[in-house]
Amino acid sequence: MRKISLNVLLSSLVSVSVLMTLTIMIISSYTTQKRALIDNTLSNNYVNAVQMSQTLDSLFLSMQSSLKYAAKYIHEDDFTDTSKLNTSLDLIQNSSNFFNSVALADQTGLVRSISPYYESVIGKHVNSKAAKLAIQSKASYISEAYPTPQTNHTIMFIGEPLNDASGNFIGMIGGNIHLQEYNILNLSFGNQLQAENGSYFFIVDQKGTLLFHPNANRIGENVSRNDVVRKLLNNQEGKERYKNISDVDSLAAYYKVPTTSWGVVFVTPTQTVYDQLNHHIWMLLLYTSIPFLILTLVVLRVARKLASPFVLLADMITQMENGEVNQSVVKPHWNREADLLTRTVIGAMRTLKQKTDQLVYQAGTDVLTGLNNRRTFGEIIQQWTQREGPFSIIVLDIDRFKTINDTFGHHAGDEVLKRIAQQIQMSVSSEDFCFRYGGEEFVVLLQNCRSDQAYETAESIRLTVQNSTFTIDHSVTISAGIAEYPVDSSCAADLFQLADAALYQAKEEGRNRTIVKALNNE
Known part of the structure; x- marks a missing residue:
């Protein structure tokens, strides 16, 4: 019987072991990353x-509050003053992006005024089912979405009752929202x-x-x-x-x-998710295939006494699968080839760890500005609220950023975003965190900071942006909203909403200003 030489046997065993190690590593990484990504x-x-x-x-x-506020100042005597009613409804309709149209009808459903003004509608009774139901309800009303008979566009109706001094129902003021046209909903989510x-x-x-x-x-x-x-x-x-x-x-x-x-x-x-996973596996193969090839070529030359390095390598691969690799315990081997093999595997593992760390970093970082992204924001604010130490949140938004993109192009808009991100980063300490929350919106978390201190920081950022010169021939300003933990809320989501609401107030009050939630409620 033909015998197999020790070199061939060891070479074959080593080759199979290396291939199996690489396979196990890829399968383990694939399975772990798949579950984590999903x-x-x-x-x-x-x-x-x-x-x-x-x-x-x-x-x-907010829409209901706007209509309720308007309803307080409209009286039955005003029904005969068409000019005053038209002016009031124009003010409601134009002062915000809430509604595409605003109308007022008396208790019989007779339309007294509408904005934008349509003379053909004035003096006629409402004909939409939603408006009729709102008048019949004599109470606050939000309709279901329904198609218009002429254009088949989807709209909805929000109404608030008008009452006289005795509390008697005298009519209804309401707004139409055209879901396929420009309004606050499209502005917020489009x-x-x-x-x-x-x-x-x-x-x-x-x-x-x-x-x-x-x-x-x-x-x-x-x-x-x-x-x-x-x-x-x-x-x-x-x-x-x-x-x-x-x-x-x-x-x-x-x-x-x-x-x-x-x-x-x-x-x-x-x-x-599978695309991201496949990219990760290809990168893993790219950065480990050459070290493993070198490993295999080195081991093929070894003929004797190589059992111990393979045991060590197997142990290290098992540790790597469990995420517990401790390279500090690896000692130099007495055999030159075995020592080189061990060092090559350590290098491959270090490369893998670096690439994994890089993927984790990229997952939590905004590519354009280099700031932390929304995912990292969610993790950090949850950690801070669990720690229960005081901090403040600033939500900033570039005023009329869409105009910049539409006028100068998205590349110019990107340069504005990067410049402002740098200015925000330079305005806070190393203990604080800056995030690009999405679009033209940024968030700053200030550790151990009260709302009055946060206001000074926000104003510093706002003034820095206002006084900066950008590459475009257009002034750039920002608005900011502030909330404080735990004074304003002990819930991370609610705290953000409060700061965001303060930002919306800053926008509504003219932009290029800072609103503090706590001060706003005093």
Whole structure:
């Protein structure tokens, strides 16, 4: 019988061992990263769905408050003063982006005034089912979304009753929101409908009809047969992996809007996660294939006494799979070839760790500005609230940034974003954190900082931006909102919403200013 030489036997065993090690490492990394990416995507989508739901809820409450405020100053005697009514409604309609049109009707449904003004409507009774139901209810009213008979566009109606001094119902003031036209809803969510990574969100009403969707042609389509939409209609909220009505495997989170019973669904195609995972595996192969090839060539020359290095390598691979590699305990081997093999594997593991750390860093960093991103913001603010130490949050937004993009192009807009990000970073200490929250919105977390100190920091940033010279021939300003933990709220989500609401107030009061939530409530 032909015998196998020791060199051939050892070489074969080593070659098989190296290939198996590489295979185990790739399979282990693939499995671990897959589960982590899916879980992180679902968690991020759920956070986004909750935040959008809360934003929608705040917007509708603001719309109702706007109408309630106007209703206090309109009296029955004003019904005969057409000029005064027209002026009042024009002021309501033009002072914000809440409504596409505002109308006032008496208790019989007779239209007394409308803005924008349509002479053909004045003096006629309301004909929409929503307006009639609002007048019949004699109370605050938010309609379902419904199509207009002429254009088949989807609209909704918000109404507030008018009462005389004795509390008697005398009419209704209401606003129409055209979901496919420019208004506060499109302004707030239009740029967020679809993200660069393929994620998107859509909003459905209480019947499962699409109100917002990246594909505007689908607005008004009923998608109640969608699994997650069906759960929303059954008052369920959560996150899961599912297949949509187009049979696309997706990762979705869904949450209801309390005020309107609408539902927000934030979706990421599962293929997006697999694309990231495949990229990670290819990078892993790129940075480990050469070291492993060198390892194999070195080991092929070894004929004797190589059992101990392979035991050591096997132990290290097992530790690497468990994330417990301790390179400090590795000692030089007496055999030159075995020692070189061990050092090569250590180098490969170090490279893998560096690339993994880089992926983690990129996942938490905004590519354009270099600041932390929304995902990192969520992690840090949760840590800070659990630690229960005082801190303040500043939410900043570039005023009329869309005008800059439309006028000078997105490249110029990107340069403005990067410049402002640098100015924000230079205005805070190393213990504080700066984030690009999305679009033209930034967030700053100031550790052990009260709202009055945060106000000084925000004003410093605002004035620095205001007095800076940019590459575009256009003035650039920012507005800011501030809230303090735990004085204003002990809940991270609520604290952000309070600062964001203060930012919206700064916008409504003329922009280029800072509003402190606590001061605003005094």
